[in-house]
Amino acid sequence: MSKKIMLGNEAIARGVYEAGVKVASAYPGTPSTEILENLAKYEEVYSEWAPNEKVAVEVAIGASISGVRSLACMKHVGLNVASDPLYTFAYTGVNGGSVLVVADDPGLASSQNEQDTRMIARSSHVPLLEPSDSDEALKFTKFAFELSEKYDTPVILRTTTKLSHSQSVVELSERQNVEDKPYERNMAKYVMMPASAIGRHKVVEAREIQMQIDASTFPINKVEYNDKKVGFITSGIPYQYVKEVMPNASVLKLGIINPLPKALIEEFCKNVETVYVFEELEPVIEEQIKSWGIQVKGKELFTKQGEYSANMLKKAILNENIEIPTDDSPVRPPILCPGCPHRSVFSVLNKLKIHAAGDIGCYTLGAVAPLSVIDSVICMGSSISSLHGIEKAKGKEFTKNWVAVIGDSTFLHTGINSLINMVYNKSTGTVMILDNRTTGMTGHQEHAATGKTLKGEETYAIDLKALCKSVGVNRVFEIDSFDTALLEKALKESVNGNELTVIIAKSPCVLLKSRKSTFYCEIDQEKCKKCGMCLKPACPAITKDENGNVKIDTFMCNGCELCFGICKFGAIKKVEK
Amino acid sequence: MAIKNVMIVGVGGQGTLLTSRIIGHVALNSGLDVKISEVHGMAQRGGSVVTFVRFGEKVYEPVVEEGMADVIIAFERLEAKRYAKFLKKDGVLIVNDYRIDPMSVVVGARKYPSDIIEELTKTYNVVSLDAGKIATELGNGKVVNSIMLGVASKYIGFSKEEWLNTLVATVPSKTIEINTQAFLRGLDN
Ligand SMILES: Cc1ncc(C[n+]2csc(CCOP(=O)(O)OP(=O)(O)O)c2C)c(N)n1
Numbered sequence: 186m187s188k189k190i191m192l193g194n195e196a197i198a199r200g201v202y203e204a205g206v207k208v209a210s211a212y213p214g215t216p217s218t219e220i221l222e223n224l225a226k227y228e229e230v231y232s233e234w235a236p237n238e239k240v241a242v243e244v245a246i247g248a249s250i251s252g253v254r255s256l257a258c259m260k261h262v263g264l265n266v267a268s269d270p271l272y273t274f275a276y277t278g279v280n281g282g283s284v285l286v287v288a289d290d291p292g293l294a295s296s297q298n299e300q301d302t303r304m305i306a307r308s309s310h311v312p313l314l315e316p317s318d319s320d321e322a323l324k325f326t327k328f329a330f331e332l333s334e335k336y337d338t339p340v341i342l343r344t345t346t347k348l349s350h351s352q353s354v355v356e357l358s359e360r361q362n363v364e365d366k367p368y369e370r371n372m373a374k375y376v377m378m379p380a381s382a383i384g385r386h387k388v389v390e391a392r393e394i395q396m397q398i399d400a401s402t403f404p405i406n407k408v409e410y411n412d413k414k415v416g417f418i419t420s421g422i423p424y425q426y427v428k429e430v431m432p433n434a435s436v437l438k439l440g441i442i443n444p445l446p447k448a449l450i451e452e453f454c455k456n457v458e459t460v461y462v463f464e465e466l467e468p469v470i471e472e473q474i475k476s477w478g479i480q481v482k483g484k485e486l487f488t489k490q491g492e493y494s495a496n497m498l499k500k501a502i503l504n505e506n507i508e509i510p511t512d513d514s515p516v517r518p519p520i521l522c523p524g525c526p527h528r529s530v531f532s533v534l535n536k537l538k539i540h541a542a543g544d545i546g547c548y549t550l551g552a553v554a555p556l557s558v559i560d561s562v563i564c565m566g567s568s569i570s571s572l573h574g575i576e577k578a579k580g581k582e583f584t585k586n587w588v589a590v591i592g593d594s595t596f597l598h599t600g601i602n603s604l605i606n607m608v609y610n611k612s613t614g615t616v617m618i619l620d621n622r623t624t625g626m627t628g629h630q631e632h633a634a635t636g637k638t639l640k641g642e643e644t645y646a647i648d649l650k651a652l653c654k655s656v657g658v659n660r661v662f663e664i665d666s667f668d669t670a671l672l673e674k675a676l677k678e679s680v681n682g683n684e685l686t687v688i689i690a691k692s693p694c695v696l697l698k699s700r701k702s703t704f705y706c707e708i709d710q711e712k713c714k715k716c717g718m719c720l721k722p723a724c725p726a727i728t729k730d731e732n733g734n735v736k737i738d739t740f741m742c743n744g745c746e747l748c749f750g751i752c753k754f755g756a757i758k759k760v761e762k
Numbered sequence: 763m764a765i766k767n768v769m770i771v772g773v774g775g776q777g778t779l780l781t782s783r784i785i786g787h788v789a790l791n792s793g794l795d796v797k798i799s800e801v802h803g804m805a806q807r808g809g810s811v812v813t814f815v816r817f818g819e820k821v822y823e824p825v826v827e828e829g830m831a832d833v834i835i836a837f838e839r840l841e842a843k844r845y846a847k848f849l850k851k852d853g854v855l856i857v858n859d860y861r862i863d864p865m866s867v868v869v870g871a872r873k874y875p876s877d878i879i880e881e882l883t884k885t886y887n888v889v890s891l892d893a894g895k896i897a898t899e900l901g902n903g904k905v906v907n908s909i910m911l912g913v914a915s916k917y918i919g920f921s922k923e924e925w926l927n928t929l930v931a932t933v934p935s936k937t938i939e940i941n942t943q944a945f946l947r948g949l950d951n
Contacts, residue, residue, distance in 0.1 A: 422824070425822040425823045516866070517840070517844075547807065720868065740894075
């Protein structure tokens with residue numbers, strides 16, 4: 186057995202490999218993305234990017250029914266998209282073991298909300314496990330497959346950002362040789378029509394009751410008795426904060442959160458005087474324990490928001506007075522990279538004073554000053570449908586300075602459905618697909634229009650223009666994202682026109698290898714009139730010093746020429762690298 | 763041995779991730795328990811980024827909190843100022859004397875604080891250097907990381923050999939020589 190230091194997500198991938206899984210499908214999403222990226226390195230496992238999470242889970246379901254172990258991964262909001270198959274997968278149960286890894290993001294490092302997957306596990310009656318470091322991530326993943334087969338149910342492995350994105354030491358083992366289960370047609374189990382689903386619902390309830398009893402004996406829970414005056418019930422990363430701050434307290438670390446190991450918890454609470462429940466986000470554990478008539482402390486001390494910390498425990502439990510000096514440094518939120526094609530598109534939209542119903546991806550940053558183009562962002566695919574809603578509510582006159590903006594990966598995720606709705610229900614709006622040839626936000630994953638699979642194999646690249654035409658959009662333009670004049674012309678025509686239009690603004694993400702510029706831009710101080718026009722698109726490489734002199738940082742400049750085209754005085758020149 | 767806490771702070775795209783991984787592996791190779799916590803996703807896009815490395819006999823928490831850091835390696839001045847409060851009383855703040863304006867400064871809404879290093883020196887134990895300039899002298903602007911690591915290695919611990927072994931095993935093979943040179947320059951700083 187060898188030891189390695191691994192990212193939580195990498196350790197999950199290793200666990201999936203060791204568990205003998207044969208099929209895995211996922212759609213990227215921070216903080217879950219690296220699971221499939223790492224799994225793709227194992228030849229023995231078939232792995233793929235699906236266009237969205239619902240598809241990924243259904244792929245895993247098919248593989249499971251056929252008799253092999255399968256996996257689907259997603260971030261927390263991805264489970265919303267996949268919840269339709271999830272709730273009924275709970276009824277059918279599995280043939281080959283099946284695990285869904287769902288990564289929550291308390292603290293919103295990179296998400297649009299802070300929802301708690303443990304709540305969904307409860308309402309869908311799917312068991313949920315939660316590891317607290319990389320080594321457990323590997324071992325719990327393997328255990329999840331055993332549970333899945335033993336109890337005939339899909340299992341959720343829940344992580345949070347801190348677990349997925351921290352590295353710690355793991356012990357590796359060999360891949361298990363798992364025999365395929367024979368496939369047999371079984372209508373009562375797999376065809377969820379009312380008559381059979383009524384029967385399966387009974388199975389689901391009986392299973393959960395049985396698991397609740399058995400859970401108290403699962404080796405993934407850990408009781409550490411120390412000082413019995415104070416104890417903590419906790420799980421996942423919050424366990425680490427408890428150990429850091431309260432080495433002498435008694436701790437019950439739960440590995441399974443749904444269903445809760447009731448007998449184990451009852452015994453712990455009997456043995457310990459004051460019990461705190463220390464769980465990030467919703468009071469999932471706390472409320473259930475209280476419903477059993479047991480007194481514990483929890484959310485009256487610890488917030489439902491954000492990530493927890495050791496300092497938080499020191500303040501709340503040890504009454505330590507931790508003074509953190511305030512700092513008024515200008516904040517540094519994320520921005521579009523120098524040379525990003527989205528900046529070029531937003532500079533045109535900003536100039537034309539166009540509002541945008543936005544979507545999720547790097548281009549969401551088009552909402553912030555000074556670009557300030559995007560007015561709304563909800564969830565993937567929502568830009569196109571909400572623009573349609575605005576038009577139906579307020580009429581064409583209101584939307585004549587509106588567009589929807591959506592990325593290529595997001596368009597294929599769920600945007601296409603919304604476009605079909607626009608065609609079907611006679612919208613006249615303008616949709617801009619910002620096609621940077623990749624899933625940029627999550628770190629450059631391939632998708633159905635890039636021509637490459639997760640494993641790097643060549644495949645058919647869906648033609649976005651032909652796709653839009655085929656669903657009935659007659660006006661579809663493909664324009665280079667940096668051709669600002671043409672973009673401007675097409676936008677003016679279409680927002681004022683009366684026909685549904687799709688403008689595909691195309692240019693590869695500046696971070697892709699295919700787009701390495703051979704020069705950078707520089708300012709000729711003699712010719713510069715300090716008018717500030719080149720600063721308008723908010724390129725981080727262009728700055729103005731205290732004397733009003735404008736400079737381009739040559740380290741940062743990616744030679745996109747956007748500023749070159751904007752300067753009316755010819756003060757920006759291109760220099761060979 | 764007490765747990766050592768190291769932070770690497772900078773601006774998304776400056777390569778803080780690789781630096782933290784090298785530190786983590788040096789510790790792992792000497793048989794210690796290690797945790798590294800990284801920032802992915804949104805914060806990579808030119809935002810403020812911070813990674814944590816903790817090592818010792820047994821490490822629980824994966825992050826370093828305010829008042830805990832033994833060493834902070836800052837790749838940019840404003841980020842040094844922002845995270846200085848994480849330092850322990852006798853901790854060391856290593857600052858690359860380099861400036862990247864955040865958007866609020868670019869658009870003129872805020873001013874980039876002046877005399878950051880002078881101000882920090884009044885409260886903290888500061889080591890500052892212009893790693894970009896040294897890197898250019900070495901003929902490769904990209905080795906700022908290894909220079910900073912060389913400086914930091916003096917305060918983090920472990921022998922020169924242990925550092926070099928890990929560095930050589932981690933960086934792309936074509937850049938081993940230049941990165942080794944850069945590390946040694948930092949060490950001699
Ligand atoms: C349902 C759901 N799944 C995944 C994500 C994570 N996510 C946010 S944006 C994005 C893709 C962005 O790619 P693209 O639309 O091509 O835009 P880009 O970032 O390249 O500009 C993903 C996967 C999410 N927010 N919601």
